[in-house]
Amino acid sequence: MATVQDRKYVGQSVEKVDALERVTGRAQYGADLYMSGMLHAKALRSPYAHARIKNIDTSKAEQVEGVKAVITHKDLPVPSDTATSFGGELMIALKDLQRLTMAHDKALFDGHTVAVVAATSPDVAEQAASLIQVEYEPLPPVGDVVSAMDDSAALLHEDLFTKTLGDPPTKASNVATYLEDGRGDMEQAWKDSDVVVEDTYDTLMVHQGYLEPQACVARVDGDGTVNIWTSNQGTYNVQRQLSALLDLPQDKMIVTPMEIGGGFGGKIYTILEPLAILLSKKSGGAPVKMVMDRNEVFRGTGPGSPAHLTVKVGAKNDGTITGCYVRMVYDAGAFPGSPIAGATVVSFGPYKCENMRLEAYDVVTNKPRVQAYRAPGGTPVGFAVETVMDMVAEKVGMDPLQFRKHNAVVEGDLMTNNRPLNSIGLTEMLDEIEKHPCWTSTLEGPNRGRGLAIGFWLGATLTSSSVIMVHADGTVTVTTGQVDLTGIRTTMKQMTAEELQIPIEDVNVRVVDTNSAPYTDLSAGSRSTWTQSIAIQRAAESAISQMKAHAAEQLKVEPEDVEYADRRFWVREDPEQAMGWFDVARNSVRRGNGPVCGEGSVTRVQSAPTFGANVADVEVDPGTGKVKLLRYTCFQDVGCAINPVQVEGQIQGGAVQGIGWSLYEYYHYDEKGVMRNPSLLDYRMPTALDLPMIDTVLIEKPASEGPYGARGVGEVPIVPPPGAIANAIYQATGVRMNKLPMTPENVFWALKDNGNGK
Amino acid sequence: MEQTIRKAPLQCRVNGQQVEMLVKPWQTLLEVLRDELRLTGTKEGCSNGNCGACTVIIDGQAVDSCLTLGLEADGHEVTTIEGLANGAELHPVQQAFMENGALQCGFCTPGFIMSTKAFLDKHPKPTETELRTGIAGNLCRCTGYDKIIKAIMSITEK
Ligand code: FES
Ligand code: FES
Numbered sequence: 034m035a036t037v038q039d040r041k042y043v044g045q046s047v048e049k050v051d052a053l054e055r056v057t058g059r060a061q062y063g064a065d066l067y068m069s070g071m072l073h074a075k076a077l078r079s080p081y082a083h084a085r086i087k088n089i090d091t092s093k094a095e096q097v098e099g100v101k102a103v104i105t106h107k108d109l110p111v112p113s114d115t116a117t118s119f120g121g122e123l124m125i126a127l128k129d130l131q132r133l134t135m136a137h138d139k140a141l142f143d144g145h146t147v148a149v150v151a152a153t154s155p156d157v158a159e160q161a162a163s164l165i166q167v168e169y170e171p172l173p174p175v176g177d178v179v180s181a182m183d184d185s186a187a188l189l190h191e192d193l194f195t196k197t198l199g200d201p202p203t204k205a206s207n208v209a210t211y212l213e214d215g216r217g218d219m220e221q222a223w224k225d226s227d228v229v230v231e232d233t234y235d236t237l238m239v240h241q242g243y244l245e246p247q248a249c250v251a252r253v254d255g256d257g258t259v260n261i262w263t264s265n266q267g268t269y270n271v272q273r274q275l276s277a278l279l280d281l282p283q284d285k286m287i288v289t290p291m292e293i294g295g296g297f298g299g300k301i302y303t304i305l306e307p308l309a310i311l312l313s314k315k316s317g318g319a320p321v322k323m324v325m326d327r328n329e330v331f332r333g334t335g336p337g338s339p340a341h342l343t344v345k346v347g348a349k350n351d352g353t354i355t356g357c358y359v360r361m362v363y364d365a366g367a368f369p370g371s372p373i374a375g376a377t378v379v380s381f382g383p384y385k386c387e388n389m390r391l392e393a394y395d396v397v398t399n400k401p402r403v404q405a406y407r408a409p410g411g412t413p414v415g416f417a418v419e420t421v422m423d424m425v426a427e428k429v430g431m432d433p434l435q436f437r438k439h440n441a442v443v444e445g446d447l448m449t450n451n452r453p454l455n456s457i458g459l460t461e462m463l464d465e466i467e468k469h470p471c472w473t474s475t476l477e478g479p480n481r482g483r484g485l486a487i488g489f490w491l492g493a494t495l496t497s498s499s500v501i502m503v504h505a506d507g508t509v510t511v512t513t514g515q516v517d518l519t520g521i522r523t524t525m526k527q528m529t530a531e532e533l534q535i536p537i538e539d540v541n542v543r544v545v546d547t548n549s550a551p552y553t554d555l556s557a558g559s560r561s562t563w564t565q566s567i568a569i570q571r572a573a574e575s576a577i578s579q580m581k582a583h584a585a586e587q588l589k590v591e592p593e594d595v596e597y598a599d600r601r602f603w604v605r606e607d608p609e610q611a612m613g614w615f616d617v618a619r620n621s622v623r624r625g626n627g628p629v630c631g632e633g634s635v636t637r638v639q640s641a642p643t644f645g646a647n648v649a650d651v652e653v654d655p656g657t658g659k660v661k662l663l664r665y666t667c668f669q670d671v672g673c674a675i676n677p678v679q680v681e682g683q684i685q686g687g688a689v690q691g692i693g694w695s696l697y698e699y700y701h702y703d704e705k706g707v708m709r710n711p712s713l714l715d716y717r718m719p720t721a722l723d724l725p726m727i728d729t730v731l732i733e734k735p736a737s738e739g740p741y742g743a744r745g746v747g748e749v750p751i752v753p754p755p756g757a758i759a760n761a762i763y764q765a766t767g768v769r770m771n772k773l774p775m776t777p778e779n780v781f782w783a784l785k786d787n788g789n790g791k
Numbered sequence: 792m793e794q795t796i797r798k799a800p801l802q803c804r805v806n807g808q809q810v811e812m813l814v815k816p817w818q819t820l821l822e823v824l825r826d827e828l829r830l831t832g833t834k835e836g837c838s839n840g841n842c843g844a845c846t847v848i849i850d851g852q853a854v855d856s857c858l859t860l861g862l863e864a865d866g867h868e869v870t871t872i873e874g875l876a877n878g879a880e881l882h883p884v885q886q887a888f889m890e891n892g893a894l895q896c897g898f899c900t901p902g903f904i905m906s907t908k909a910f911l912d913k914h915p916k917p918t919e920t921e922l923r924t925g926i927a928g929n930l931c932r933c934t935g936y937d938k939i940i941k942a943i944m945s946i947t948e949k
Contacts, residue, residue: 046892048889048890048892049889049892049894051897052888052889052894052897053889054897055894055897055900056872056881056885056886056888056889056894056897056900056901056904057832057872057873057875057876057881057885058830058831058832058833058871058872058873058901059832059873060897061831062834062898064831064835065825065831067826067829067831156815241932242932243896243898243932244834244836244842244844244896244898244899244930244931244932244933245834245836245896245898246835246836292896292897293896294834294896294897294898295895295896295898295932295933297932324835326837326838327836327837327838327839327841327842518896519895520895678891678892678938679892679895681892681937681938682892682895682933682934682935682938683895685934685935685937685938686895686932686933686934686935687935688935689934689935689936690932690935712837712839712841713836713837713839713841713842713930714839714840714841718930718932720927720928720929720930720936721922721923721926721927721929721931721936721939721940722923722924722927724923724935724936724937726937726940727935727937
């Protein structure tokens with residue numbers, strides 16, 4: 034392995050290999066595929082948040098000229114093995130995925146798919162869908178987690194019983210799971226505290242906001258082979274879900290990845306794919322294209338989970354934290370599976386504390402079933418914990434940064450799950466903040482304030498694999514099933530060139546369909562680059578040893594006697610006896626064991642913990658409550674920035690999503706549970722005009738595992754923003770914010786209710 | 792019903808080429824470009840004029856093609872992302888986006904590049920705030936805009 038100094042490609046900013054395709058408009062996303070005889074599908078969605086479906090009459094729609102197939106839940110096969118769950122980050126049970134795909138006896142949220150039509154044009158499909166008659170019996174909607182837990186709340190699922198370690202419940206409920214964890218002695222902790230701060234926080238549902246609406250094309254061939262082209266974060270993940278959902282063998286389920294226009298965790302479970310397949314089948318095998326519009330993206334996909342949280346923290350007068358408590362109620366939407374596991378890990382992740390208690394509830398409501406959204410579960414709890422920590426620091430009379438330094442975890446300390454941390458760079462990161470002008474400069478002017486927050490994420494691992502083929506001319510193709518979500522083709526190209534010690538121009542990385550490369554899990558959870566670094570290293574080792582065997586045969590020595598570096602193979606005892614990479618490659622296709630093909634896989638490795646921090650300067654307009662960002666700086670321990678420009682881009686993008694979550698974005702539901710703002714005009718995402726430059730500071734403390742010590746970078750950037758902004762608003766106004774988003778209206782009333790601030 | 796409404800003739804220039812065709816009167820320019828001409832570089836992010844992914848240039852003016860009827864282009868000159876490069880030679884805005892890491896998923900990129908081109912043609916030396924205002928109609932969810940702003944500034948500061 035090359036040392037840091039002599040690395041040639043890893044650590045360099047390399048232009049994305051697919052950049053040219055993207056700036057010229059040639060890159061093909063899900064909706065860009067056209068096939069002859071292709072049909073277009075449109076869904077009919079429930080206008081009710083909660084309603085019993087008494088009857089669906091599709092006869093009028095079927096008579097429309099140009100309509101080729103209409104499906105309802107009756108067309109979905111009954112899955113043979115309902116106990117299976119799917120996920121990646123947020124698990125969903127197969128029986129729930131089935132009822133989510135199309136409403137069965139009940140519509141469970143505004144936007145739930147009830148029926149789908151395939152026709153010769155999108156216009157005809159849409160018009161026919163509107164002719165489908167559905168008889169609904171509206172039921173009282175369950176709007177939020179607090180009312181969902183009330184004894185008088187309507188039940189979404191009569192067969193849902195709370196999973197808990199305690200006695201099995203006898204009554205159905207909207208609480209799917211109750212988890213508790215912790216350590217130490219809480220009573221003693223509160224007794225030992227000189228100060229205790231407790232407060233309650235609420236956040237609302239948000240959307241990942243990927244710019245590309247979900248899109249796919251399905252075609253069922255005569256022999257039953259199902260072809261599906263889709264922009265999803267994982268092709269094998271789609272293959273497994275579809276084959277279970279539709280009862281089809283995996284070898285007959287070919288999933289081809291299209292370019293993906295953003296996912297952020299929101300394109301993991303299948304939504305359109307099973308519908309398009311059923312329609313293709315029913316229409317005799319025609320290709321069926323299904324593309325969502327933005328209204329459907331908001332109402333019919335899986336947004337990010339909102340939460341209701343109570344945090345209590347105690348500390349001694351010297352600033353040492355004595356006890357940490359959190360009660361988290363996360364909203365799963367219509368089916369169980371909110372990100373309580375992630376939230377639990379993130380919560381007090383950055384803080385050293387012997388006494389901890391964590392309680393988490395996974396609760397269903399009449400909203401779309403949530404999906405992951407960057408560091409799933411982390412942002413709401415990060416907001417609550419970082420605000421409380423700021424209050425504790427103030428009470429003990431400590432600067433917020435010194436307070437965090439005083440309590441920061443180091444290698445060997447326990448995480449909230451009571452497992453020890455391996456190598457981390459939190460201390461190094463906090464030291465970096467202390468020196469940085471964003472922290473040391475003075476912020477002048479009225480109604481201005483500076484806030485700090487830190488965040489934690491424990492990278493996901495799962496399975497990754499890649500295959501390296503050496504061609505007869507010495508160039509190399511890497512094939513993988515790893516979907517290119519954030520530039521994996523580019524980083525894999527860098528890593529392959531590094532490991533094989535060949536020029537980067539000689540490496541071509543291809544992301545291929547499920548039937549052309551070995552199993553690989555989805556691209557999510559900050560895992561792809563990190564696990565692929567190990568897979569590539571293993572594949573490269575295998576390719577080089579095969580090359581050595583060929584060289585040994587030619588040089589008439591044993592393979593163990595052959596050395597390799599920089600495209601040259603030589604005999605250890607006699608370095609003059611040597612062969613070039615090119616000659617070995619050319620010979621390999623004709624001699625010995627034949628063509629060189631190295632496979633590398635990784636299944637279980639240790640997670641690489643990641644810490645990030647934000648420093649925000651804001652100005653609050655006391656007349657309107659509008660918050661303006663003046664300066665924004667992100668710090669992150671990335672382990673090793675394999676491609677710094679891409680790493681910075683991930684951090685900036687994540688921070689800005691966090692800023693949107695903090696200041697503007699939310700699902701506005703009316704009392705009937707109907708979403709009132711399903712458009713990009715009314716659901717307000719940050720524009721270029723809302724933001725200052727987002728500065729990034731990369732800290733590189735190598736992770737414990739992996740060839741370069743890289744850590745996943747994509748998730749943690751979204752954790753600190755609300756805490757940093759809320760703490761800055763407090764410095765500016767003297768008022769603490771307990772709700773997201775901190776819209777002008779919310780800030781205005783918070784100021785009013787608190788005597789106009791300081 | 793669509794079958795009873797006649798298609799109407801549309802004549803315009805698209806990326807320097809004369810186009811003559813029949814289109815449905817309610818078809819948007821975006822639909823005409825994508826579904827009829829298969830120029831799929833222009834993207835659909837919202838169909839409501841809110842995201843800018845569908846931006847094309849008509850007679851030098853950036854427009855949301857999802858808010859423009861195909862027939863409105865009659866007699867006009869339309870440029871899409873496919874028509875921006877001169878053969879293999881990229882337009883400076885395309886080049887700048889590539890070199891500065893100004894794209895991640897790339898779905899907003901064609902629209903961003905078209906808006907930027909039209910804006911810079913009129914305001915070759917904008918301040919940062921003018922530039923941010925000029926491209927505020929284009930949403931990007933991946934980059935946080937930072938590298939997009941820097942990419943464009945790299946051209947204007949030349
Ligand atoms: S698709 Fe036209 S502005 Fe969004
Ligand atoms: S690069 Fe993905 S939306 Fe801009």
